[in-house]
Amino acid sequence: MSEFDEEALAEVYNRGLELEKAGDLKAAAEAYCQALELDPEDHCGASIRLAAMGAVATPERMPDAYVATLFDQHAxxxxxxxxxxxxxxxxxxxxxxxxxxxxxxxxxxxxxxxxxxxxxxxxxxxxxxxxxxxxxxxxxxxxxxxxxxxxxxxxxxxxxxxxxxxxxxxxxxxxxxxxxxxxxxxxxxxxxxxxxxxxxxxxxxxxxxxxxxxxxxxxxxxxxxxxxxxxxxxxxxxxxxxxxxxxxxxxxxxxxxxxxxxxxxxxxxxxxxxx
Missing domain, CATH: 3.40.50.150 (Vaccinia Virus protein VP39)
Incomplete structure (x- = not known):
């Protein structure tokens, strides 16, 4: 697993969530792209949010790191x-x-x-x-x-x-x-x-x-x-x-x-x- 700054990732990802909720999809997409730069393995699922917004092409699958994190957190x-x-x-x-x-x-x-x-x-x-x-x-x-x-x-x-x-x-x-x-x-x-x-x-x-x-x-x-x-x-x-x-x-x-x-x-x- 690659190392990344968890606090920086949380900050930029949460900013993306707030912007998306507010309807500023362009700024939200920029924040999610920053999250992917910080964490290429994509534990937060930023790539999936980008695809759901139509900001990127549909990926072939979800990132393993995201799925594992999602279900570990809610187990x-x-x-x-x-x-x-x-x-x-x-x-x-x-x-x-x-x-x-x-x-x-x-x-x-x-x-x-x-x-x-x-x-x-x-x-x-x-x-x-x-x-x-x-x-x-x-x-x-x-x-x-x-x-x-x-x-x-x-x-x-x-x-x-x-x-x-x-x-x-x-x-x-x-x-x-x-x-x-x-x-x-x-x-x-x-x-x-x-x-x-x-x-x-x-x-x-x-x-x-x-x-x-x-x-x-x-x-x-x-x-x-x-x-x-x-x-x-x-x-x-x-x-x-x-x-x-x-x-x-x-x-x-x-x-x-x-x-x-x-x-x-x-x-x-x-x-x-x-x-």
Whole structure:
């Protein structure tokens, strides 16, 4: 991790927030650019704010440092906020979707972006072993206490899919890969979907959620950083990437991912089988 002046970063970033709130987007963008100069790894997510404002091109993914910092900071209250305030229930929706479209026992499950373990808990009764991966070390500690995971790792989702090996050098494969609330932090889906396909056993299943926006907001783009500073994906883009990587779509259901500022956040819950 690169070293940076935390006080200077906080000052310039908070100035950007105040300017953005006041509607002075040009000055806010200048402040966020200064924040990136101070901290190129972007622990504050200045690049994502710039993209949401339309000041820079849409990045392919969120900075790892930003995602890890975001969830480390909110780990202790993460679940209470997500479930109680935002009415997040995607793990349970995925469990029901599997029951409908791909019932059965899944011997080996990988829970990408496992968070505090909500998805692992939802899938426990249809799994023999579940492996969890998350960028936030503090979140992983909380997931451990849930006692539903065989193994837990701190790591970035796509890098884990592409690189992880067992101690003997073998590459584990899975019957089900779940990625609830992961794609809104990734942006470009090709690397994740391709890597998931390579980790799935024959006829293995991939289940994941996305967020989306109306067609006029997407403006023909496959993915953009939305006003809530997460990636929104066009339905057609998701379908194209899955097909290009040999997946047959079992279900692609419109869902409300969560509430935000009292308003429903639309998205899709996708279930696809490796052909």
């Amino acid at each position: 202790d209250v993460f679940e209470a906020i997500l479930v109680d305030q935002l009415e997040y229930c995607v793990p349970l929706l995925l469990r029901e979707q599997l029951r409908t479209h791909a019932p059965g026992l899944y011997p080996a499950v990988l829970d990408l972006g496992c968070g505090t373990g909500l998805t692992g808990e939802a899938l426990a009764d249809i799994s023999d072993t579940i492996t969890g991966v998350d960028l936030s070390e503090r979140i992983i500690e909380i997931a451990f206490d849930r006692e539903v995971y065989e193994d837990l790792y701190v790591g970035e989702a796509v890098a884990f899919l592409e690189e992880f090996e067992n101690e003997d050098g073998s590459r584990p494969t899975y019957d089900l890969i779940a990625a609830t609330d992961v794609m809104p932090y990734l942006g470009r889906l090709e690397p994740a979907i391709a890597a998931a396909a390579a980790r799935l056993n024959p006829d293995g299943v991939l289940g994941f959620s996305t967020e989306t926006l109306p067609d006029d907001a997407m403006a023909g783009q496959p993915y953009i950083v939305g006003p809530k500073r997460r990636f929104a994906h066009a339905e057609g883009y998701v379908r194209e990437v899955l097909a290009a990587n040999g997946f047959a779509i079992l279900a692609m259901d419109p869902i409300t991912v969560r509430l935000e500022d009292g308003e429903p956040v639309p998205g899709h819950l996708v279930l696809a089988r490796r052909a």
